[in-house]
Amino acid sequence: MDFADILATFIGRTVEVFQTTQFLSGQLVAVTPGTFTVQTSQNIYTPSTVRVNVVIENTEFVRILPA
Incomplete structure (x- = not known):
């Protein structure tokens, strides 16, 4: 099991x-072997x-927030 499998x-x-x-x-809306997709929420930086498709290789870390 790799990072993409766990993230999925x-x-x-x-x-x-x-x-x-x-x-x-x-x-988090989708995960593939090399990327994952995040539906960003509105905030002061993104109106x-x-x-957003994120390359796993370029990711420092991902925090999963409590449900």
Whole structure:
């Protein structure tokens, strides 16, 4: 079992994604072997919701928030 397999068990949960140059917060909607997709939530940095594809290799860590 690798990181993508473990992350896929949390689809539908709210996550925080930390990368070297950005921070994302939103709902985890999909996971593939090399990427995952987050539906971002509106905040002061992103005025609308968008789907962001994140490369797993470029991710520092992912925080799964409590349900």
